[in-house]
Amino acid sequence: MSIARGGLETELLEARKHLGPAAGSRSARRVWTLLLLAIPISSLAMATIGKPVVNAAGLPQMYEFWRAAASPELGTSFLRVTFSAALTTLAYAILGSMLSILIGLAGGSIAARSSWATLRKPLRWSVVGGTRGLLSLPRGVHEVVWGLILINVLGADPLVGILAIGIPYGAITAKVFAEILDEAHQQPYLALRGAGAGRARAMLYGLFPVASGDMISYVFYRFECSIRAAAILGLIGAGGLGYELALSFRTLRYDEMWTLIYALIVLSGLVDLWSSSLRKRLSVTSEKPPRNFPTASALVWLGLCVVSAIHLQVSLSNLVSDRARDGFRLIAGGLWPPSLPAETWPALIRASIDTLEMSVIATAIAATLGAITSVLLSGGSHRPSRAGRVAASAPRIAAKGLLLLCRAIPPPVWALLLLFVLLPGVLPGALALGIYNFGILGRLMSEATENLEPAPRSALLASGASGPGSFLYGSAPRLASRYVALSLYRWEVTTRETVIVGLVGAGGLGRLLTGNLAAFDFARVSGVLITLIAITLLVDAVSAAARQAFR
Amino acid sequence: MTDLGSGRRVDPPPFRLRSAGVRFADLHALREIDLTVAHGERVALIGPSGAGKSTLIHLLNATQRPTSGTVEIFGTAPTEQRQRALRTIQGRIGTIHQGFDLIGPLRVIHNVNAGHLSRWGIARAAYSLVSPLELPAARHALERVGIGDKIFERTDRLSGGQQQRVALARVLAQDPEVILADEPISNLDPVRSREIMDLLRDLSTSDGRTLVVSVHDYSYALSHCTRVVGLRDGTVRFDRNPEEIDRATIDRLYAMESGE
Numbered sequence: 001m002s003i004a005r006g007g008l009e010t011e012l013l014e015a016r017k018h019l020g021p022a023a024g025s026r027s028a029r030r031v032w033t034l035l036l037l038a039i040p041i042s043s044l045a046m047a048t049i050g051k052p053v054v055n056a057a058g059l060p061q062m063y064e065f066w067r068a069a070a071s072p073e074l075g076t077s078f079l080r081v082t083f084s085a086a087l088t089t090l091a092y093a094i095l096g097s098m099l100s101i102l103i104g105l106a107g108g109s110i111a112a113r114s115s116w117a118t119l120r121k122p123l124r125w126s127v128v129g130g131t132r133g134l135l136s137l138p139r140g141v142h143e144v145v146w147g148l149i150l151i152n153v154l155g156a157d158p159l160v161g162i163l164a165i166g167i168p169y170g171a172i173t174a175k176v177f178a179e180i181l182d183e184a185h186q187q188p189y190l191a192l193r194g195a196g197a198g199r200a201r202a203m204l205y206g207l208f209p210v211a212s213g214d215m216i217s218y219v220f221y222r223f224e225c226s227i228r229a230a231a232i233l234g235l236i237g238a239g240g241l242g243y244e245l246a247l248s249f250r251t252l253r254y255d256e257m258w259t260l261i262y263a264l265i266v267l268s269g270l271v272d273l274w275s276s277s278l279r280k281r282l283s284v285t286s287e288k289p290p291r292n293f294p295t296a297s298a299l300v301w302l303g304l305c306v307v308s309a310i311h312l313q314v315s316l317s318n319l320v321s322d323r324a325r326d327g328f329r330l331i332a333g334g335l336w337p338p339s340l341p342a343e344t345w346p347a348l349i350r351a352s353i354d355t356l357e358m359s360v361i362a363t364a365i366a367a368t369l370g371a372i373t374s375v376l377l378s379g380g381s382h383r384p385s386r387a388g389r390v391a392a393s394a395p396r397i398a399a400k401g402l403l404l405l406c407r408a409i410p411p412p413v414w415a416l417l418l419l420f421v422l423l424p425g426v427l428p429g430a431l432a433l434g435i436y437n438f439g440i441l442g443r444l445m446s447e448a449t450e451n452l453e454p455a456p457r458s459a460l461l462a463s464g465a466s467g468p469g470s471f472l473y474g475s476a477p478r479l480a481s482r483y484v485a486l487s488l489y490r491w492e493v494t495t496r497e498t499v500i501v502g503l504v505g506a507g508g509l510g511r512l513l514t515g516n517l518a519a520f521d522f523a524r525v526s527g528v529l530i531t532l533i534a535i536t537l538l539v540d541a542v543s544a545a546a547r548q549a550f551r
Numbered sequence: 552m553t554d555l556g557s558g559r560r561v562d563p564p565p566f567r568l569r570s571a572g573v574r575f576a577d578l579h580a581l582r583e584i585d586l587t588v589a590h591g592e593r594v595a596l597i598g599p600s601g602a603g604k605s606t607l608i609h610l611l612n613a614t615q616r617p618t619s620g621t622v623e624i625f626g627t628a629p630t631e632q633r634q635r636a637l638r639t640i641q642g643r644i645g646t647i648h649q650g651f652d653l654i655g656p657l658r659v660i661h662n663v664n665a666g667h668l669s670r671w672g673i674a675r676a677a678y679s680l681v682s683p684l685e686l687p688a689a690r691h692a693l694e695r696v697g698i699g700d701k702i703f704e705r706t707d708r709l710s711g712g713q714q715q716r717v718a719l720a721r722v723l724a725q726d727p728e729v730i731l732a733d734e735p736i737s738n739l740d741p742v743r744s745r746e747i748m749d750l751l752r753d754l755s756t757s758d759g760r761t762l763v764v765s766v767h768d769y770s771y772a773l774s775h776c777t778r779v780v781g782l783r784d785g786t787v788r789f790d791r792n793p794e795e796i797d798r799a800t801i802d803r804l805y806a807m808e809s810g811e
Contacts, residue, residue, distance in 0.1 A: 456655075459652035464637075464639065464669025469671065469676045473680075477656045
């Protein structure tokens with residue numbers, strides 16, 4: 001089965017990693033289906049049964065919060081604060097993405113097998129494997145953890161936010177760039193090499209033009225993510241909308257919170273729109289290849305980088321200041337050797353189980369709601385009458401708005417809101433991550449649904465099948481494997497994200513991490529980090545095996 | 552719409568086009584097509600790329616509406632149809648596509664059973680995905696196209712020729728009065744091509760089904776059909792029996808602009 005490339009499912013690009021060409025057997029698929037149903041259910045049971053979860057006393061406050069949605073604070077002075085905060089968030093996202101592009105280009109061309117095609121095999125494998133291994137470390141650590149560590153090195157400096165986004169995203173981008181270069185159609189490149197062109201020139205003419213669509217597409221997908229990352233980083237003090245949101249929350253100014261939330265929705269909505277329209281145009285299946293649009297976007301992008309740097313007053317000299325050097329020495333010295341948390345192994349194991357539980361429940365919620373939403377969104381799009389189309393567009397817009405709201409509010413804020421009505425523990429953290437990832441997964445799934453090759457379903461419709469019937473036979477079987485792949489991939493991301501709800505006391509390794517960071521106990525911080533990376537690797541492996549079975 | 556002719560007929564012909572045209576923005580895909588196809592005919596559509604063969608097939612299975620003129624299918628114009636009635640008409644027409652258009656991850660049995668979808672309700676369709684219905688009929692259809700042993704295979708594991716046979720078996724399960732085939736052999740090698748064309752002809756002759764097939768290789772038009780329609784630039788250039796077609800007619804149809 002070929003998966004269409006380009007803007008279609010950029011995330012699937014990652015979801016396909018480590019997968020060989022052969023598909024899983026039917027019995028393997030059955031076993032995995034059972035496991036994927038049983039694991040979330042048992043996790044949910046473990047997190048709820050026999051434990052008090054609901055805190056009814058907080059219901060009035062929850063109500064107050066939602067009621068304020070209709071009356072956001074619109075005073076001029078606060079609007080000015082909101083506007084400037086939005087600019088700050090945008091600026092972090094832009095500069096963070098820019099850094100990740102640079103790291104991605106450099107790391108990606110080193111880690112690509114095709115770059116070393118003429119080297120002897122053992123040497124090539126060690127270069128490629130070494131680079132890829134080196135890149136996997138920064139990827140395993142969430143942006144917020146990078147932020148928390150960097151803030152200890154650099155102090156309250158705009159560089160913290162930029163580096164916290166740029167380093168982990170750069171590592172992911174490098175890995176994906178390397179894969180895109182390796183998966184790109186090699187024939188034109190090899191033909192040029194065969195005709196006597198030098199390696200660099202052959203790559204420039206034969207490889208990059210083939211791969212650039214996918215690469216630009218991925219960069220913009222990352223940019224979308226970095227808007228959300230910038231908002232979350234604001235919560236730990238980087239400034240911008242997240243910071244203001246936390247401030248208003250602390251003073252329980254719900255009306256202000258809603259102004260900021262609406263700003264976040266507009267901001268991430270605009271970026272999503274820019275990104276998805278660009279990715280759609282870059283897609284291989286798009287009818288007309290773009291001409292001016294990427295050029296215009298590239299110019300806009302460079303302009304935005306400059307403006308952002310000025311707005312944030314970025315000064316690279318802070319990277320080499322005495323303070324930075326001392327901070328780096330302190331932390332680098334403190335991180336090694338790692339040590340166990342205060343209550344040693346039982347605490348670490350307990351927290352690890354909590355983290356796993358949280359990520360499983362969150363992903364299950366997000367995947368279930370996301371699949372239902374995207375199927376409902378896709379329904380009735382075939383052969384509608386004009387009246388039907390108008391009637392169908394209202395719930396469509398409402399659903400897309402709901403998805404946007406869910407992913408625009410940072411997970412820690414969701415968690416704090418849930419803590420009004422739920423007692424602290426795994427459940428509020430899992431629900432917060434579930435709601436947030438529902439916003440992301442729902443969008444990715446409906447993108448996958450919209451981009452599904454329509455011919456098989458159209459063929460059924462042409463032979464008189466009904467709308468639901470043609471969906472059931474023509475679309476659902478092909479969507480199922482993509483939905484599963486996206487959800488499993490999202491599980492890996494969610495595992496890393498458990499840290500950020502741990503910040504607000506939702507339990508798991510995140511809470512251990514925050515506690516030790518606050519105490520400047522870097523040996524224990526690195527102990528927790530290593531555990532977290534190990535869990536992430538475990539989840540990656542399980543997820544890859546399951547995805548293989550469902551191909 | 553005036554419809555003087557159909558009042559006298561008990562059994563209206565499958566297709567009757569009167570100056571039908573299709574226009575996409577600035578492009579006239581088809582213009583002024585007058586064509587009536589009678590029951591049991593085997594009509595070949597030939598012509599160079601871009602002549603409008605696919606668009607004509609789409610007019611015939613009512614997935615494309617004419618932008619001018621009228622298209623009557625079994626005596627009724629689909630433009631006036633409501634959804635349910637349209638689906639009933641489409642259920643009487645089976646189409647085989649150039650790219651096969653099968654559902655890759657589904658097993659062959661379900662791809663064949665998809666031919667029943669115009670008659671099956673949603674509950675029945677869903678149940679069949681769990682426990683396949685109409686197994687004997689599906690097996691019979693697959694045996695008839697020569698791949699009875701592949702019934703439980705995953706469809707995307709089959710070769711191109713086998714997939715085209717699955718598409719044929721689906722049409723057999725649908726049991727339509729008319730079979731439309733849009734370039735059914737363009738992705739196949741010469742041996743598979745002949746087998747598929749023979750099958751299509753046999754399905755038409757033995758069950759009395761009407762066949763409309765577009766082919767690039769005009770020799771099949773002459774050997775397998777009872778009538779040949781030459782299309783070029785969206786218009787009908789000729790409409791004759793195969794015996795009346797000579798080399799010069801074909802050459803004119805496919806000639807480059809300067810040759811006209």
